Amino acid sequence: MTSVDAVRAPAIVLVSGDVADELREQFWRYSREYELHVAGSCEEALQLTESILEGGSTVALFVSDSRLPDDDVINALQQWRALVPTARRLIAPPYERFLVDGPALRPGLAEGKYDAYLLMPRGVRDEEFHQAVSELLSDWGSTAADPEVFAASIVAEGHDALVWAIRDYLDRMGFPNRVCSPASPEGQEILARAGGTPSLPVVSALDREPVSASSVRDVAIALYGVPDKVNVPDIVDLAVVGAGPAGLAAAVYGSSEGLSTVVIEAEAIGGQAGSSSMIRNYLGFPRGISGMRLAQRARSQALRFGTRFFTGHDVVALVPGRPHTLQTTDGRVLARAVVVASGVRYNRLRVEPLEALVGLGVYYGTAMSTAREMSGSDAFVVGGGNSAGQAAVHLARHSRSVTILIRRPSLAETMSRYLIGEIDNNPRITVEPLTHVVDGGGDGRLEWLTTERIDTGERTTRPAAGLYLLIGASPHCSWLPPEVALDEFGFVLTGRDVPPETWIGGLPPASLATTVPGVFAVGDVRAGSTKRVATAAGEGASVVSSVHTWLS
Template sequence: MPEQRRPVLLAVDDDDHVLRAVRRDLSRAYQERYRVVASRSPAEAMRILDRLRERREEAALILSDQRMPEMTGIEFLVEAGRRFPGARRVLLTAYADTSVAISAINEVRLDHYLVKPWEPPEERLYPVLDDLLSDWESAHEPPYQGIRLVGHRFAPATHRLRDLLTRYRLPFRFEEAEPGDPAVPEVVLPDGRRLARPGHGEVVAALGLATELSHPHYDVAIVGGGPTGLAASVYASSEGMATLLIEAYVPGGQAGTSSRIENYLGFPSGISGVDLTNRAMAQARRFGVDVLAPVEARRLSRAGRACVLNLSDGKEITAATVLLSPGLSYRGLDAEDAARFEGAGIYYGAALSETESCVGRHVWIVGGANSAGQAALHFSRHACHVTMVVRADSLASGMSAYLVDEIAATGNITVMTNTLVVATGGADRLEHITLRDNRSGELTTREAEHVFVFIGARPRTEWLDDLVRRDAHGFLLTGPDLGPVAGLASWDLPRPPLLLETSVPGVFAAGDVRANSVKRLASGVGEGAMAVSMIHRYHSES
């Protein structure tokens, strides 16, 4: 165990000769399992104990001399016990004070007393301390040494950090903060560092997950780390291209939030979006892909034949080609006051970080497509009941048949069709929702603490301005969908755009963000691979 994480044996005595002897004997027998600390005064010893408690370290045994100028040993051990109730407390005393020590055992629950001198320690010291430390170890629950997140469960900022750590598959312990604590949310790292109200980039950097750029110029820069971007990065890097993957949040995209994907080829028992994403990330890193996350692409421009990307962290990246696969953003719930409760009862996507909060509760799912069905089945294994609010006449109109059948066979899922959420309400967190029956117009208000929304999405293409042509809904036009390119100022090649090439030569688009694409995981992965072959062709022409 690292030295600073070993439980502490603390000895306190104002007599230097005695203190050296105690420290020597403790170190000789216990230094491999414990950290031996010595102090000449009770005041200093209290400060040591306070620091240990602040750092969430443990004191296993505290030995104190009885006769000290600032306070007696018994008084000190009483105070020490308030800081570390489980620590074993031993009084060092002269023969004349044994009656005081015996009284202390009964009155203040002192664990033992030792009469000075204790030579030889093998007979008069170690047997006593061995028993006490054995008792302490058997009753002791080691403190949690991993990442801790301190915050308010229904605060949006806390939810975002919970989601970030969950998506990165970083085990952490959540601790409810005291009301009014100005430092929360706070991430406490295993080495003791505390990040108060950190941004996502600060957390990623502190955990050593940030990537340094290894190339001054890239063959291909991929914007968006969903399945499409991940597939393209694996294929491009495996074929020798210098590849950069830029993701605004956590690699995986919307697929990464899916609790279970059951219709993806090769996984007959299904796979979670997080697991699939982590496998893809492991492949990408093995082939040498540089990954920047969480970093947003803010602007795309051209410098001759090169593409230039300006990023949210201040970096400027140049690449011979760019693949745009930034994916989609969930559409907001169009209900009164809904924006006020985002991250405080209303969540977009499966929000697997909130699963623990939903155990034994009633969960509401808004939406009727596959992602909503997968979320309903996931939460049905944890919540007491799941209610799906669906605008359509039935689930079959927008959901795969296998999911419809599974939902029908799950006893604690109720489906409300022809229904909309029209209002939300509560104080600091969501407490109730108002539903409208589209057939009768009837309004009903129901208690609701956990609402997960899956009602469509919009492409993340606003940052491209007018450089790349889009359709009326913001989806990127490619290949034949662009129509004649003779009049386009941005097109200067003698050939027409390739199938996945945008209105800017060397800039490609794939996946959900491309106009008229098939919005399915497998097709997105396929387009990512297809885009790489077209990027190869573009390089060969240049």
């Protein structure tokens, strides 16, 4: 049973020994854009999958009954995963087996052996079930499949550091994109529209005129038509610096409660969290949500309530006063209250040969846009936090192997248990404790790495196509005035942590207030914060009550 489309579509493989007809009936609505294939056993599904791959297509989703006639379902899912690591995996038993089989199968869900456990629909229009299926297919489409519809095209000779930075920005903003050779028909058409002899890369975004991009900021202007100056003629109630989870939450709650709100973001909406391939422990998303999707939904929510966004603009100074003045690279904003949510920046590795290859196989952050390029290659992730774990799990869908390098003896001190479980159960991922990177290189891009054991000094050189660096972070608040107290590491002090000599009337400021009245700090930039998306969003939401108190 195949799609009616002329071009062969990705497949959905349905596997059951006795309810195959019911599964096929429920998934018929997907047959317009996916090939539907039905198998009666694990072995038949394996043969079917191999045939699909040999035919030049792939599998987007495996859907299995909780019981198979020839194998344990978890073991079957692992075999299918080995054939198609990018495919999503769903167990959908009928009603009579759903509750009985659930307790034994759910531990595998927590360990990342499959993606969802859902009751097979008992009738028509079970939209709760199909919403979950659509989420799985959407996740597959955004992280595994090559886009079929492009919002932006980049004309370039190759994938250099600037092209990578542009693609990373576009991915984090939710814009499907591609790179075209200037000699290709698509590339020639875009260059002709640009006129003259534009320097590469040239970016064509949406219906905007193509532009030569010398920086990511040029692309931001092409996408959003950002004016030459940040133009906010009035004094706003609230200015938020940074559009990560904390800043977005402050914008949503501030503007929804009637505060005139402006958000200024130097890079992409979402901050570091926006580059996470999948956040599985965020409240309300049982199957997880990508950082990009979470950020874009929050942005849309804030826009609905009237928030104004300025992206691609650095805040270079805060001048305290009544009102406070935020100086940006392209103008100023006057605000009665300021929320500092500028987050952190990944620390540098400081291995010079590798610094020269940033964007050419070496990446700071998860760099989701490069994962497909790791197919059949060896990737390395440096870092032991949740972001590093999420990057490793995502890369394992594409790379031949993923090695996590950490200085600590184990991941237990720094990573959530659910991610450790996924890593332990993924045969493509290994963890090397007490190890750091000391050298690396290649001819024009990364080809090899040298690592060193911290305890023994033993060095090992090995092939490497990708190095992803998530090695701690430093606060991004050099633009703050000396009146805002910082701790010894440069994080913003708030509440009872501020120096007692700055207290007013012998009382400390509110929990998220700084030493400057009317200036607040939330999220990762704040001293003592918990580096979690949910915590940052919670701080961003709760700071609005303190803003109201200040304004009153």
